[in-house]
Amino acid sequence: MKHFISILLLLILVLSACNGANTNSEPRxxxxxxxxxxxxAFTEIGDAFEASHxxxxxxxxxxxxxxxRTQIEQGAPVDxxxxxNAKEMDALVAQxxxxxxxxxxxxxxxxxxxxxxxxxxxVASLEDLGKPGLKLVLAAEEVPAxxxxxxxxxxxxxxxxxxxxDKVLANVVSNEDNIRQAVTKVQLGEAxxxxxxVSDAVAVPELQKIQIxxxxxxxxxxxxxxxxxxxxxxxxxxxxxxxxxxxxxxTLKKWGFTPVVP
Amino acid sequence: xxxxxxxFFHSKVLPFTEWLFxxxxxxxxxxxxxxxxxxxxxxxxxxxxxxLTQPGAVAALRxxxxxxxxxxxxAILTGxxxxxxxxxxxxxxxTILELVIDLPIVLPPSVAGIALLIAFGRQGVFGSTLxxxxxxxxxxxxxxxxxQTFVSAPLFVRAARIGFAEIDHQIVExxxxxxSNEWQLFRFLMFxxxxxxxxxxxxxxxxxxxxxxxxxxxxxGNLEGVTQTMPLAIYLGLERSxxxxxxxxxxxxxxxxxxxLVTRRLENHKxxxxx
Numbered sequence: 001m002k003h004f005i006s007i008l009l010l011l012i013l014v015l016s017a018c019n020g021a022n023t024n025s026e027p028r029x030x031x032x033x034x035x036x037x038x039x040x041a042f043t044e045i046g047d048a049f050e051a052s053h054x055x056x057x058x059x060x061x062x063x064x065x066x067x068x069r070t071q072i073e074q075g076a077p078v079d080x081x082x083x084x085n086a087k088e089m090d091a092l093v094a095q096x097x098x099x100x101x102x103x104x105x106x107x108x109x110x111x112x113x114x115x116x117x118x119x120x121x122x123v124a125s126l127e128d129l130g131k132p133g134l135k136l137v138l139a140a141e142e143v144p145a146x147x148x149x150x151x152x153x154x155x156x157x158x159x160x161x162x163x164x165x166d167k168v169l170a171n172v173v174s175n176e177d178n179i180r181q182a183v184t185k186v187q188l189g190e191a192x193x194x195x196x197x198v199s200d201a202v203a204v205p206e207l208q209k210i211q212i213x214x215x216x217x218x219x220x221x222x223x224x225x226x227x228x229x230x231x232x233x234x235x236x237x238x239x240x241x242x243x244x245x246x247x248x249x250x251t252l253k254k255w256g257f258t259p260v261v262p
Numbered sequence: 263x264x265x266x267x268x269x270f271f272h273s274k275v276l277p278f279t280e281w282l283f284x285x286x287x288x289x290x291x292x293x294x295x296x297x298x299x300x301x302x303x304x305x306x307x308x309x310x311x312x313x314l315t316q317p318g319a320v321a322a323l324r325x326x327x328x329x330x331x332x333x334x335x336x337a338i339l340t341g342x343x344x345x346x347x348x349x350x351x352x353x354x355x356x357t358i359l360e361l362v363i364d365l366p367i368v369l370p371p372s373v374a375g376i377a378l379l380i381a382f383g384r385q386g387v388f389g390s391t392l393x394x395x396x397x398x399x400x401x402x403x404x405x406x407x408x409x410q411t412f413v414s415a416p417l418f419v420r421a422a423r424i425g426f427a428e429i430d431h432q433i434v435e436x437x438x439x440x441x442s443n444e445w446q447l448f449r450f451l452m453f454x455x456x457x458x459x460x461x462x463x464x465x466x467x468x469x470x471x472x473x474x475x476x477x478x479x480x481x482x483g484n485l486e487g488v489t490q491t492m493p494l495a496i497y498l499g500l501e502r503s504x505x506x507x508x509x510x511x512x513x514x515x516x517x518x519x520x521x522x523l524v525t526r527r528l529e530n531h532k533x534x535x536x537x
Binding site for chain 2: 064066067070073116135137140142143172173174175176177181185188189190191
């Protein structure tokens with residue numbers, strides 16, 4: 001028995017020494033909190049980042065920007081935060097949780113109308129969104145995408161006449177807590193239409209789309225920053241650098257975002 | 263028993279063996295009670311006032327009480343006969359059937375929501391049948407009630423089934439021999455004897471229905487006054503500000519606590535009168 005234990009100890013010692021000799025640095029995890037709309041693009045960026053940093057694992061938490069902000073405020077250990085709107089990021093800057101000057105806009109996003117593949121309500125134009133009986137889902141007003149959608153309806157109101165906005169809002173059957181939920185409900189054919197990010201529409205190619213003219217559209221700026229409390233500041237900076245690099249921006253463009261670095 | 267209790271509370275120094283029970287209990291109690299206390303502490307009395315001024319908060323509370331009451335009513339009306347049959351009869355496939363009934367208890371609510379949507383959604387498996395009858399379920403208050411019933415009724419059936427099964431077989435046999443039919447057996451013997459189990463099952467189902475979130479937001483969506491129950495309003499409130507979510511949470515804690523208190527009173531009262 002004594003023999004067995006000493007062999008075991010020796011084995012552990014040798015193995016741990018091997019481990020130290022094999023890798024120059026310990027495996028590290030970079031924690032990134034990112035807006036739900038970034039799910040596909042950042043997953044791909046994370047894979048590429050891991051490929052160029054073999055000892056690093058990128059752990060993502062995708063969710064509504066406001067929820068992520070609350071989690072960060074309550075002490076979640078986060079290295080990088082990518083928000084779908086300025087408001088949540090600025091709140092963290094104001095609380096000194098993000099060092100001022102760290103915040104960078106890394107992409108812009110616009111909105112688009114999506115319809116299910118079969119288009120059961122026969123929506124052919126933006127004006128049709130006001131047709132009585134249409135089932136429209138929007139992101140809730142509390143969510144950035146929901147606010148933008150209502151801003152767009154306000155602008156379209158001027159074009160289509162005074163009651164357009166009210167008629168469209170009367171068709172809302174659900175205010176989803178997350179823009180991806182709205183996409184799913186249209187994809188499943190449960191809702192007749194929704195107003196979502198162009199990037200969300202790109203992620204689900206089978207959906208039908210109606211463009212919103214640029215002058216009626218909203219340009220959403222996404223800021224990214226390293227958190228002041230990050231335990232991997234060098235890695236966090238490297239990740240943000242990669243997001244802003246031509247490679248990172250190309251990936252974002254592929255998923256329907258508008259890059260800020262041409 | 264009373265002697266044991268006395269020694270537990272009156273001895274100055276607790277023996278080591280007592281601490282074996284007390285220390286783990288305190289740990290669990292701390293985990294269960296501290297978050298609720300912290301919530302109440304942070305929200306304070308101001309939280310209750312904030313609740314009343316929040317648009318949609320009162321509507322959400324009213325909707326929650328209405329839908330959960332209807333859900334528990336459906337559970338009682340359909341679940342009691344089901345539990346009775348399960349407790350009385352033996353048939354092939356009974357074990358499987360009981361597992362199917364229990365399944366929603368252990369499923370994550372998100373799975374429940376997706377399953378409901380895929381079954382009863384407009385494009386769902388039974389969607390075309392429903393729409394030919396002129397019924398569309400998603401995004402309606404009915405969908406909220408169905409989601410709540412789906413996740414809470416199994417709790418009721420389980421409790422009622424155990425209640426019926428625990429009744430002494432000999433009493434039932436005796437009544438049977440004396441010529442009671444199935445209805446008389448249920449009405450005058452088994453329902454009164456299983457009353458407590460049925461009542462506590464109903465409470466459990468009711469509180470579960472009030473707390474239902476995942477299945478509701480997936481199947482019924484979120485619209486003020488129609489499908490936005492308290493848990494949904496709390497979640498959305500969190501996206502506006504923590505204090506709003508706190509205010510709504512505090513009220514839900516109080517409402518749930520009151521419900522439990524009232525029903526516990528009822529239970530005790532029943533106990534006293536029957537003994």
